[in-house]
Amino acid sequence: MTDTLTAFAQAKLATLEAQSLKRSLTPTHRLDGLWVERGGRRLLSFSCNDYLNLSHHPAVKAAAIAAVQAHGAGAGASRLVTGDHPIFSELEARLAALKGTEAACVFGSGYLANSGIIPTFVGEGDVVFVDELAHACIWSGAQLSQARIVRFRHNDMQDLAEKLAGLRGEGRALIATDGVFSMDGDIAPLDKISRLAQAHEAWLLVDDAHGLGVLGEGRGTAALFPDARIDLAMGTFSKALGGYGAYVCASAPVIDFIKTRTRTLVYTTGLPPANAAAALAALDVVAADPALAAAPLAKAQRFTRALGLPEATSSVVPVVLGEAERTLAAARALEAEGFLVVAIRPPTVPAGTARLRVAFTAGHPDEEIDRLSAAVRPLMAS
Numbered sequence: 001m002t003d004t005l006t007a008f009a010q011a012k013l014a015t016l017e018a019q020s021l022k023r024s025l026t027p028t029h030r031l032d033g034l035w036v037e038r039g040g041r042r043l044l045s046f047s048c049n050d051y052l053n054l055s056h057h058p059a060v061k062a063a064a065i066a067a068v069q070a071h072g073a074g075a076g077a078s079r080l081v082t083g084d085h086p087i088f089s090e091l092e093a094r095l096a097a098l099k100g101t102e103a104a105c106v107f108g109s110g111y112l113a114n115s116g117i118i119p120t121f122v123g124e125g126d127v128v129f130v131d132e133l134a135h136a137c138i139w140s141g142a143q144l145s146q147a148r149i150v151r152f153r154h155n156d157m158q159d160l161a162e163k164l165a166g167l168r169g170e171g172r173a174l175i176a177t178d179g180v181f182s183m184d185g186d187i188a189p190l191d192k193i194s195r196l197a198q199a200h201e202a203w204l205l206v207d208d209a210h211g212l213g214v215l216g217e218g219r220g221t222a223a224l225f226p227d228a229r230i231d232l233a234m235g236t237f238s239k240a241l242g243g244y245g246a247y248v249c250a251s252a253p254v255i256d257f258i259k260t261r262t263r264t265l266v267y268t269t270g271l272p273p274a275n276a277a278a279a280l281a282a283l284d285v286v287a288a289d290p291a292l293a294a295a296p297l298a299k300a301q302r303f304t305r306a307l308g309l310p311e312a313t314s315s316v317v318p319v320v321l322g323e324a325e326r327t328l329a330a331a332r333a334l335e336a337e338g339f340l341v342v343a344i345r346p347p348t349v350p351a352g353t354a355r356l357r358v359a360f361t362a363g364h365p366d367e368e369i370d371r372l373s374a375a376v377r378p379l380m381a382s
């Protein structure tokens with residue numbers, strides 16, 4: 001007889017399957033930062049966040065390998081116990097200098113960073129204002145904080161201003177947004193958000209997972225808004241830097257407090273030192289070649305120009321097709337042409353906005369982008 005947990009899972013899966021919303025893992029060999037192998041086929045990927053192809057850069061791989069040889073495969077404990085390898089301090093100093101802050105803290109992942117940082121600064125009686133399209137881990141952090149969560153319309157400054165004015169209340173307040181929105185590729189108006197934050201004595205957290213290494217000569221989205229005051233500048237090593245791990249940059253006391261109290265730092269094993277070594281090597285590559293950071297955006301703009309889409313502002317371009325089934329069919333059609341462009345469906349994106357999320361990297365050949373544009377054009381019309 002089927003136990004009740006299994007029956008529960010089966011029923012849920014059947015419902016999702018009927019809505020084309022069931023997901024499954026597909027083993028994929030990433031061959032070189034551009035090409036992947038899936039089901040025995042070689043496909044050109046437009047779905048990796050490896051915007052600078054650094055996951056396979058010789059210097060980045062060599063740094064990781066050398067660090068494994070020297071320091072082992074894992075951190076061995078929480079950073080607060082014995083897992084704080086000196087390479088983390090080196091990386092934190094490097095990130096703070098890059099972001100122009102006093103200090104930084106390295107985390108195991110972006111999800112851990114946001115879900116831990118938000119509850120460190122707001123709680124019951126406080127308010128957290130979140131852009132409706134902010135990444136899932138910002139929402140997790142907001143929910144864990146037990147602060148009141150106020151969702152504002154995507155990049156809508158009037159809505160944010162009204163909500164701040166009406167709901168700011170007595171307690172502390174935090175505004176949380178992505179810098180580059182992961183599924184839409186557009187950019188938050190950080191200058192305006194920062195002004196509103198200051199006017200309403202709210203703090204500002206910006207998740208720049210998709211801006212670091214790509215925008216502002218590699219320094220990230222905030223570099224496009226030099227006057228913006230960002231209290232918590234968070235980002236990851238998992239996108240343009242090609243590795244894994246995350247950081248937040250802030251004032252020295254804020255970072256000290258995070259290192260003392262943030263549960264997703266204190267109660268979790270430190271990042272393997274090799275990931276920090278890879279991130280340092282990747283930052284070196286970005287610093288040494290200013291043209292590299294600009295390349296993914298130029299490639300994305302080639303695609304948006306070819307298809308008459310709104311001009312790309314980051315390396316991510318959404319081609320919104322609407323229903324999940326149509327989007328899955330479009331992804332299959334592109335796969336038949338040799339392209340990997342994964343269909344993104346609810347709940348990752350709002351209902352009715354399933355899309356092809358096309359991610360451009362520095363290494364994508366122009367002629368392949370043109371071939372992709374030609375393959376996508378009929379899918380947009382059908």
Ligand SMILES: Cc1ncc(COP(=O)(O)O)c(C=O)c1O
Pocket residue numbers: 108109110111112135137178182207209210236237238245246
């Ligand atoms: C905007 C944004 N923030 C955070 C994350 C989570 O980062 P990580 O993969 O390091 O957990 C992601 C995606 O993975 C993201 O797109």
